[in-house]
Amino acid sequence: MTTRSLPRLALLLAPLAVAPFALAAATGSARAQAAVKLEGTCSQLVIAGQDLSGSCSGTLMNTAARTRTSFDFASRDGQTLSFSGTGAQQERTEESDPLQPISLVIPGKKTPEGVVQNPVMAVGACRFTAPSPGKTEIVCEANSAEKGRYAATFLTDAKPAPDAPKP
Template sequence: MLTRILTVLLLLGLSCTVEAHAQPLTRNVLKGACEKLVIAGKDVSPTCGDSLVNMVQGRRTSFDFTSSDGTTVSFSGTGMPQDRQEEVGVDALQPVSAVILTVKAADGGITRDTLMTVGSCRFPASAPGRSTVACAADTQRGRFEGTFVTASDAAAGK
């Protein structure tokens, strides 16, 4: 009986490992300008970096905003189909269920907090050659927001 239980647990563990490896991570780095970054209700826009990272793994997707002090705010959702919101002037809306706050301490240590939320990332209409990602979510630690604008090389005159 004990052998059967151990065998079942081993097989379950292997199936979970195979499932985790079956979903590769896709990481896209977008260059442009961060227009807004609010962390726990505090506007830190001047510290926001010039790149936005979009990661997709399985059904989960995130948009990661980084400040110059090493703090990262990830707006993460299940990757549910985006809802078209044409009637309110927004092309699409990506639901967000968590904000992941990663803070780098002066001693090099890293703390990571996952804050459950209901929020969204919007993709409003932009000028040709440009795209905008605007995320917002309210958590128990306050409001988090990030707005990032990309520009193609052609639009930037390169």
């Protein structure tokens, strides 16, 4: 399988990884999967209008599975928030700023019984600067008529993965 069969979003963010990333691929491009773990600073985390920015974790996951792409944020108290959209709908707002439309947010919370996730239909987008040396920011915002505002902002160093090819 070639890297062309992986969704563009994960490929754009793969060079940002400052921590090891996992890449698993099944047969066929419709089942291509990639996960990139980023480390940095989370400056904003809002789940259903509740500001959890003070407890936002310094780790962000970007996953691409089948036709969906997601940005997954977490708080140190066990709450999570995933912004999910169809990767094929990615747009460019400027030459350097890809825009990922979001159609679903998935807040989650650790409980004694396990993690409870409650998907919510929402309208929004995640914007991120194209990978290049220096800082790269990922900003996600979405709104749900029933649950309110969801937002997250994450800043990471744009460093190539240890095994990335040299430019």
